[in-house]
Amino acid sequence: MEFRHLGRSGMLVSEISYGNWITHGSQVEEDAATACVRAALDSGITTFDTADVYAGTRAEEVLGRALKGERRAGLEIFTKVYWPTGPGRNDRGLSRKHIMESIDGSLRRLQTDYVDLYQAHRYDYATPLEETMSAFADVVHAGKAHYIGVSEWKASEIRAAHALAKELRIPLVSNQPQYSMLWRVIEAEVVPTSEELGVGQIVWSPMAQGVLTGKYLPGQPPPAGSRATDEKSGAGFIARWLAEDVLTRVQQLKPLADQAGLTMGQLAIAWVLQNQNVSSAIIGASRPEQVKDNVKASGVKLDADLMKAIDEIVEPVTERDPAKTESPAQRP
Numbered sequence: 227m228e229f230r231h232l233g234r235s236g237m238l239v240s241e242i243s244y245g246n247w248i249t250h251g252s253q254v255e256e257d258a259a260t261a262c263v264r265a266a267l268d269s270g271i272t273t274f275d276t277a278d279v280y281a282g283t284r285a286e287e288v289l290g291r292a293l294k295g296e297r298r299a300g301l302e303i304f305t306k307v308y309w310p311t312g313p314g315r316n317d318r319g320l321s322r323k324h325i326m327e328s329i330d331g332s333l334r335r336l337q338t339d340y341v342d343l344y345q346a347h348r349y350d351y352a353t354p355l356e357e358t359m360s361a362f363a364d365v366v367h368a369g370k371a372h373y374i375g376v377s378e379w380k381a382s383e384i385r386a387a388h389a390l391a392k393e394l395r396i397p398l399v400s401n402q403p404q405y406s407m408l409w410r411v412i413e414a415e416v417v418p419t420s421e422e423l424g425v426g427q428i429v430w431s432p433m434a435q436g437v438l439t440g441k442y443l444p445g446q447p448p449p450a451g452s453r454a455t456d457e458k459s460g461a462g463f464i465a466r467w468l469a470e471d472v473l474t475r476v477q478q479l480k481p482l483a484d485q486a487g488l489t490m491g492q493l494a495i496a497w498v499l500q501n502q503n504v505s506s507a508i509i510g511a512s513r514p515e516q517v518k519d520n521v522k523a524s525g526v527k528l529d530a531d532l533m534k535a536i537d538e539i540v541e542p543v544t545e546r547d548p549a550k551t552e553s554p555a556q557r558p
């Protein structure tokens with residue numbers, strides 16, 4: 227496993243990290259979740275990403291139990307706040323009230339005194355940015371989080387938050403956007419601004435939720451046990467990637483992966499890691515074998531001809547519009 231700095235910070239993170247959205251506390255049973263975390267640790271992954279909202283707060287509990295007994299200083303644990311964690315009108319968003327309450331809930335569920343990175347899971351247009359950032363500063367100064375990050379924020383929002391963070395003397399070091407061969411909306415604005423400010427990307431769904439592994443075949447039902455068959459939540463989220471034209475293009479990547487001696491999943495993860503503004507690619511997994519297979523993408527260099535050949539295949543189905551980086555206009 228290779229390691230990268232999280233943005234311009236001094237903290238190193240594994241360039242492939244493990245995230246538990248959809249899986250822990252929901253799609254997979256606890257023994258499978260624990261086995262995936264074990265496989266991640268055994269493969270050299272030290273960085274783990276979760277959120278208060280995942281599986282209605284159960285995902286943090288599962289991760290907390292799975293990591294129990296590990297040396298805390300050897301791990302980087304990330305969580306997030308914004309999406310609803312309860313029925314109340316204040317159980318959501320980035321108000322001082324919710325941030326202060328949610329960090330304590332997350333720490334309790336994760337069974338830790340601090341998280342390494344606390345992330346705003348979206349921009350909250352119903353809270354002044356000054357209020358959010360001063361609450362984050364208090365979380366940092368209380369020793370409950372070491373670094374602050376955001377997720378799916380626009381370039382202008384990152385810039386404004388970064389200026390406030392500087393005034394408040396807290397480190398805003400990362401953004402967590404969706405990024406893959408099929409979803410390149412950060413490249414035009416978010417990445418250049420982040421490079422200038424020393425903010426790193428921790429990218430999610432680098433395999434487009436499993437679609438870039440090539441296992442979903444055009445015109446055929448999804449394989450048994452895959453996310454697309456998980457009616458609880460997975461099927462809804464992956465639906466946009468199951469269009470015929472996308473699946474047909476993805477199959478055309480197979481000879482390129484073979485030529486490079488990689489699985490298609492490894493090719494997809496290695497592809498996002500070619501972007502030097504990416505600090506880590508967060509992979510999900512429903513089975514430990516997937517983790518063991520996927521981590522082999524660490525350290526892989528893809529040459530310019532291969533990158534060009536990939537572009538030519540996926541370009542017609544790739545989204546690049548920077549306006550697609552967005553947060554809900556109203557709090558959920």
Ligand SMILES: NC(=O)c1ccc[n+]([C@@H]2O[C@H](COP(=O)([O-])OP(=O)(O)OC[C@H]3O[C@@H](n4cnc5c(N)ncnc54)[C@H](OP(=O)(O)O)[C@@H]3O)[C@@H](O)[C@H]2O)c1
Nearest residue numbers: 245246247430431432433434435436452453509510511516
């Ligand atoms: N900030 C945000 O708003 C946000 C949003 C989404 C995700 N995230 C973060 O990003 C993490 C990763 O997201 P993701 O799970 O969508 O990422 P992903 O790595 O693109 O997809 C992971 C899924 O693909 C399938 N898969 C993985 N390896 C495979 C292999 N070798 N062969 C076949 N199938 C394989 C598995 O699903 P099946 O086996 O079930 O098919 C696995 O759960 C999340 O856990 C979370 O931490 C953040």
